[in-house]
Amino acid sequence: MSKEILLNAFEMTSAMHNSHGLWKHPENKRHRNYKDLDYWIHYAKLLEKGKFDAVFFADVLGVYDVYKKSKHPSIRDGLQVPLNDPALLISAMASVTEHLSFAVTVSTTYEQPFGNARRFSTLDHLTKGRIAWNVVTSYLPNAARNFGLEDMIKHDERYNIADEYLEVSYKLWENSWEDDAVIQDIESNTLVNPEKVHEIHHKGRYFKVEGPHLSEPSLQRTPVIYQAGTSERGRDFAAKHAECIFVGGPTPKRIRFYADDIRTRAEKHGRDPEKIKIFSFLNVVVGRTTEEAEEKFKAYASVWSSDAAKAQYGASGYDIAEYEGLDADLPFAYKKSTEGGHYKAATLTTDAPRPLTIGEVLKRFEEPDRGSFIVGNPEEVADGIQKQFEESGVDGFNLNHLVTPGDLEAFVELVVPVLQERGLYKKEYSKGTLREKLFPKGESLLPQDHPAAKFRRVLAETK
Known part of the structure; x- marks a missing residue:
């Protein structure tokens, strides 16, 4: 098979992620160690050993408080709380890896684009081009109140804000600094040529940003853009902006419907649909034998x-x-x-x-939905992954794990070799930035058919 599976570890810098109640499992270490930098350093090394493309850090800005109109259920069971800032881990994890990339979730609804642009330029510099931004619009009522709002901004309005937020970001990353602005010329006493650093003078409905961007261009300039959304507005936003898109669905057929729809929408935006990678979620419980895997799942369900x-x-x-x-x-x-x-x-x-x-x-x-899990020995799990991969038409998966780091260690040890033997998964990393790894025929910069490129062209005309 010529097409290889792309794989991200679906993660959160919290005591628990989507493994509801699994903190009670005796082998679960994350709720005790998620605050420990050594834990995340070991984690990064494990993922690189398993040739994972990236660790995908989800994030939220509030506590889940809709159920029973109370925060207590989610706080009691550690539902994505307590929670730390994922961006602060990346430098340490990047320092012990060479190829593993990092996708960081940041909301366009509550954070200003100017500061966020500097954050991602900094991370792209420090990781040598291994950074991605998962663009979200935020969905928790408590998050809105945490940022001074009485009510949530309406769903589609949040995407309108996100559209302009991305425009400001593109101007800062692609338009503000010319490639050769930093000249380091001792004779002329000039580190940076001020004629090649530009203000952006953005004045829109939601944002006013003068500029210039504070960071010089990084290897990717704009980080790889990740996004997830299955609503009409969300799919259109993803088709316009995103390079990696996460879609969910109960069956491979439904996932393929979303994937095909997004690629069709991308073409209408003037983009090459082949420059988009589609990911779905993957739930795996693997044991050395079928019986061992089933016992694992049974134990997980008992503390759900x-x-x-x-x-x-x-x-x-x-x-x-x-x-x-x-x-x-x-x-x-x-x-x-x-x-x-x-x-x-x-x-x-x-x-x-x-x-x-x-x-x-x-x-x-x-209880955990048994039908959404692939449970079995390494060959059975590989069969299930291959079937889902081929029937859904996705390019890769976000791998969930219930007990950390044990489930990831088992996946790397038992499943990865089988997928490699079948030609479904890489044996070695390719070189380059994250964008170059994802799109081997491309470059580290966004392609010319991406909406960000028009700001790069404007800059070229001013030289």
């Missing part, structure tokens, strides 16, 4: 927290507690629309394989 799972579903804007106690046989339907995460809401409606009853929906939160 349904309250934490329901609290996380609050990202949709819907309180699943409102359905508890109702007739289980009634068809499940939302009572109103929300400004929460549309992709999360879709999992129980438009993305469900068939209409669900209230009883079926509530049962989904009671």
Whole structure:
């Protein structure tokens, strides 16, 4: 097979991520060690040993408080809280690796583009071009209140803000500094030629930024753009801006629908759809034997927290507690629309394989969904990954893990060699920046058909 799987470790700098209640499992180390830099250094070395393309750091700016209209369920079970800033780990993790890349989540709704642009330029310099930005618009009501708002900004309006935010960012990264601005000329007493450093004078609906950008151009200038969104507005935003797009769905067929739709939209934006990589989520529990893997999964299910799972579903804007106690046989339907995460809401409606009853929906939160996991020995897990890879048409996966670092260690030791033997997974890293690794025929800079490139062309005309 000529196409190889791209693989990210789906992670969060928190006591727990999506492994609800698994902090109680005796082999789980993350809730005790996530504050320890040595833990993350070991983690980075492990991922590079397994030839992972990147570690993808999710992030939130508030506590989940929709379920039961309370923060207590999510705080009690450590649902993405306590949580540290992922950007501060990257330098240390990059210093002990050569190829592993890092995708950092930052919201366009609450942080200003000027400071964010410097953050990513700095990280791109320090990692030698191994950095990506996962662009999000934020979906938690508590996050809005943490940044001084009474209510969440409406869903589509958040994407309007994000569009302008990206425009400001492109101007700072692509337009502000010319390639040869830093001349280090002792004779003329000039470190930087001021004629080649430009203000951007952006004046828009949401942002006013004079510039210039404070950082000189990094290897990629603009970091690799990651994005996830399955709503109409979200898919269009991703098709316009993103290079790596995460899509979810209950079946490979549904994932392929989203992937094909995004690539079609990208063409309408004048982009080459081949310059977009599609990722979906991957849940694996592997053992040396089928029986060992099944026992692992059974042990994981025994400490599962349904309250934490329901609290996380609050990202949709819907309180699943409102359905508890109702007739289980009634068809499940939302009572109103929300400004929460549309992709999360879709999992129980438009993305469900068939209409669900209230009883079926509530049962989904009671234990890990066995149908969404690939559980088995190394060959069985590789079979499941290959099947999902081929049927969905994705380019790679975000790998979840319930017990850390044990599940990742087992994956690297047991599954990676099988995938490599089948020609599904790289045996060695290619050279270059993250963008060059993802798109081997491309360059470290964004391609000319990307919307950021028009600002680069404007700069070329002013030379």
